[in-house]
Structure formats: structure tokens, C-alpha cells
Amino acid sequence: MPNILPYMHDLAVEKNRGVIFLDFTKNLNFREKVQFEYQNCIPRKEFIAWLEEQQIKFSPAVFNDNGYRGELYIDIPYDLDHPTYKIFAEHIEYDDGTLKIEGINFYYLSLEHAREMQKEFQLLMEELDSD
Template sequence: MPQLLQHIDAIAREKGRDVLFVHFENYEHNNAEAESYHLRQNLMEWLQQKQITFTPCMGIEQPGVIESYSGDLYIDVPFDEVDSTYQILSDHLEDTEGEMKIPGVLFFVLSLETALEIEADREDFLNCELNHDEDEFSGRLN
């Protein structure tokens, strides 16, 4: 069944805060034999065991670009280094140097500031496209 997935920057704007997400390199959504598929399944099981809420999400929205789902997961934990749930998550994914413990799994934070900048850039792009279309076709409609 089709599912409508939010982009991670839209989630940040909706939550009004920085957000965490994971990305799986070389993810193959329909290939249960692929290593990335199993890495994702294992992480989702671990998150469920720890009662950490997560949701599939799209990456950062890029105006005019249609992309397929790459396995990204929004993790509903505040980016707060003193938060015990964040510490459990971070300890599972990263070593003390901030390097990823699980090859092929990338852990990111997207700041609300960046999410707002992305939205402003998207609005500028859409306004530019709209103005371009109006200029291009304005003389042809008479």
C-alpha cells in the first residue's frame, strides 16, 4: 500500500526543533537479501526493544527532484547530549570519537535552522519558476 513519507526537514519544522535520522548506504528497499536491508531491519528491532519511536522518512527535500525511498528513519529523540535516551541511541550508533559503529549506517542531526533555510530556498525556487513560467507564456495567451 502506498505511504506518504515526510522529508526530514519538514519533520524538523513540524517539531520546531533539531531532529535525528539515520541513513543506510546502498539501501535496496525491495531486496531482502541485501546487507543494507538487514542492517535497517536490525536497527528497527533494536529501536523497538528500547521503546524508541521512529518513522520512515525521506531525506532533505530538493525542489524539482523526485526521489525514491532510501530507507531513512526519523528517530523521535531530541538532540540533547544529556538526555538518557539520546545517550543510549548515540552509544549504540557511534564510538567515543563520533565514528559510526555499524558500517553502512549513518547517523545525522538536522538543525531546525537548516530546515528553515531549506524551506526559504524552496519558496525562492518555486517563486522563480512561477515567474519564469508567467514570463514565457504571457505573450502566447492572447
Template sequence: MPFLIKHIDQIAREKQRDVLYVDFDRELYPDYDYTNWQIRQDLINWLDEQDISYQFCAGMASEYSFESYHGQLYLDVIYDENDPVYQRLSRHLEDEQGKPKIKGVLFFYCPLDMTMQNKHHDEPGFWEN
């Protein structure tokens, strides 16, 4: 069944803050299907166990290309290295050098100022035109 999801940059502009999300390396797993990929489901289960809110999201919006949803998740955690929830999330997803701990799971920081480059996407009727 189709569903509507927001792009990560739209979420950042709505929250008026930097945001975090995970994407999945489809090149590493050519047969990747987010609906059945156990590593993604394990991550979702861990987020649920940790009471970390998330929602489906798309990557950065682009006027020049379109991509179908492939499992990305916005993580409703404030980017603050002193925040215990952020620390727990970061320790779960990255090693001490900031490299992915879970093969194929990519952890991203999306700064608000970068997302503001697409603020014109929020104007009424933009996507319809």
C-alpha cells in the same frame, strides 16, 4: 505500494527543534535494497525494543534534484547529550570518537536553523508550482 513521506527538514520545522535521523551508505553496499537489508531491519528492531519512535523520512528537500526513498529514518529523540534516551541511541550508533559503530549506518544531527533555509517549501502550493 507508493507512500508519502516527509523530508527531514520539514519534520524539524514542524517540531520546531533540531532533529536526528539515520541514512544508509548505498555506496558501501552497491546492492543495497532497504526493504531487505538486514542491518536496517536489525536497527528498526532495536528501536522498537528500546521504545524509540521513528518514522520513514527523506533527506533534506531540494528544489534542484529528486531522489527516491532509500530507507532513511527520522528518530524521535531530542538531541541532548544529558538525555538518557539520546545517550542510549548514541552509544548504539557511534563509538567514543563519534564514528559509526554499524557499518553502513550513518547517524545525523539536523539543526533547526539549517532547516529554516527551506521554510519556503512549506508555503501552500510551493511544490505544485
């Protein structure tokens, strides 16, 4: 049976908060992104090992309709005072907010934007169903 991955916007709505996630295609051109094999991505493997070591929950999730490219939803709130977020942020970012790890993009999806994305996706699905 195939894996059925959630969309980031659905996770945000389900959690009733904005969500943070990582993408591992930084600095890749379009062709490289299309051919990207996330299973072989060393920074992704190393980051997953670190998350597991820190016992930080995460899961694969899809951000957009371009397919799954190894994105990881990180199950901690975007709260600068949250103790687990502090550990996460210290590992991934310098004090000025630039990323420490080459090849990683770090994103925040607000609950408001997630709700908009969910509505757009539902409308698209309804259009496809009516055809």
C-alpha cells in the same frame, strides 16, 4: 493508497528543533544508491528491531529530492544529556564519535538549516506550479 512520507526538514520545523536521522547507503557508489533496496538491508532491519526493543520512536522520512532510500527519522532530541539519546548514542557510536555499525550514516539537521531547506522547497514547488 501510496505512503506519503514527510521530509526531514518539515519534521524539524514541526518539532521546532533539530532532528537526527539515519541513512543506510554508506559506502555505496551512485549506481548502488540508485538500485538500493532498503527493504532488504540487513543493518536497517536490525536497527529497526533494536529501536522497537528500546521503545524509541522512529519513522521513515525523506531527506532530499533524490527519493526515499530507507532513511529513518529518530524521534529523540539531539541532547547529550537526554536519557534516551544517551542510550541511542551508546548503541550507535564509540566514545570518539565513530559509528559502530557498518553501512549506517548518522546525521543531525539543525532547525535553522531545516527552515532554509523548507523555504527552498516551497519556492521550487511554486515555480513548478507556475509552469
